[in-house]
Amino acid sequence: MVIRSEMIRKILRILVPFVLIPGAVVWAYLAFRLKNYTAVTLIVLVLSLFLFFAGYEKKKTGSRRLMVAAVMTALAVVGRFIPRVNPMAALVIIAGMYLGGETGFLVGALAAVISNFHFGQGPWTPFQMFALGMMGLMAGLLSPGLKKSRILLCLYGAISGIAYSFIMDIWTVLWYNEGFPWELYAAALATALPYTITYVVSNVIYLWILRKPFGDKLERMHIKYGI
Numbered sequence: 001m002v003i004r005s006e007m008i009r010k011i012l013r014i015l016v017p018f019v020l021i022p023g024a025v026v027w028a029y030l031a032f033r034l035k036n037y038t039a040v041t042l043i044v045l046v047l048s049l050f051l052f053f054a055g056y057e058k059k060k061t062g063s064r065r066l067m068v069a070a071v072m073t074a075l076a077v078v079g080r081f082i083p084r085v086n087p088m089a090a091l092v093i094i095a096g097m098y099l100g101g102e103t104g105f106l107v108g109a110l111a112a113v114i115s116n117f118h119f120g121q122g123p124w125t126p127f128q129m130f131a132l133g134m135m136g137l138m139a140g141l142l143s144p145g146l147k148k149s150r151i152l153l154c155l156y157g158a159i160s161g162i163a164y165s166f167i168m169d170i171w172t173v174l175w176y177n178e179g180f181p182w183e184l185y186a187a188a189l190a191t192a193l194p195y196t197i198t199y200v201v202s203n204v205i206y207l208w209i210l211r212k213p214f215g216d217k218l219e220r221m222h223i224k225y226g227i
Contacts, residue, residue, distance in 0.1 A: 012054035017105055017137050021047050025126050029174050037123040041113060044129045048109040055102035068221065069095065069103045076111035080119070084198055088115070089164065090206035091214075092132050093157060096139030097146055098218035104136020124171050131167040135160045150211060157207040161199030165192050 021044055028040040052069070072095040079087040088111055096104020112128040113121075139146060139156065146153045169188040170180075177184055189196075 009054045012050060013102065016047050016051040017134065021130055025130060028126065037125060040126045041129070044126050045109060045113060048106045048133060052102045052106040055100050065099060065103055068099060069107055073107045073110045073114070076107060077115045080115045085202040085205065087202070087206040087210065089132065089135055089160060089199065089203050090157060090210055092136045093139040093160065093207065094210060094214050096136035097143045098215060098222065101137040101140025104140045105133035108132030108136040123175060124168065127168055127171040131164045135164070150208065153207050153211060154204045157203030158200045161203045162196060164199055165189070165196035
């Protein structure tokens with residue numbers, strides 16, 4: 001029974017972020033042209049929770065992770081209110097590094113949808129949830145190397161900033177045009193270049209500054225509570 005449960009968790013860790021969530025977003029476009037974005041946002045949120053709970057190994061440890069994830073989510077949401085160069089993505093990456101990829105995905109998805117209650121919900125919300133969630137998930141998968149080298153961490157932050165822009169410009173093309181013409185996608189990427197540079201710079205700056213204070217505290221919690 002234990003082996004079967006562990007196998008199910010491993011399958012969910014792959015299936016949810018790499019198949020089900022992207023599939024939900026694509027399905028929303030094909031079926032509704034992203035008009036019914038509220039339902040898609042809810043689906044992505046529920047799937048993010050499934051992914052998080054798939055990371056539970058012990059009930060006690062899981063509840064503690066949930067509390068820490070809630071704190072990291074709150075900090076990421078508040079961080080988005082800093083104009084232009086904000087630490088939201090950096091905090092999501094740090095959450096994934098030190099709390100696990102599943103937690104990183106949940107923090108990213110929640111930070112996007114919660115902060116958008118102020119900045120505005122729309123068809124872009126599921127894309128933001130997925131993009132930020134994948135930042136946290138991949139940070140968890142790459143955490144051994146990222147923890148050892150601040151340079152590698154900043155490089156990952158820079159690549160994540162570029163990837164975020166690439167994903168969000170997919171939404172831009174889908175929203176403004178039938179189909180997906182690559183010329184329009186290239187034009188969208190070129191137009192968004194100043195924002196992409198901002199994402200890259202903010203991620204690098206905040207990861208360089210916040211890695212040690214946040215990392216040290218989260219590592220201590222890992223040692224003391226097994227989170």
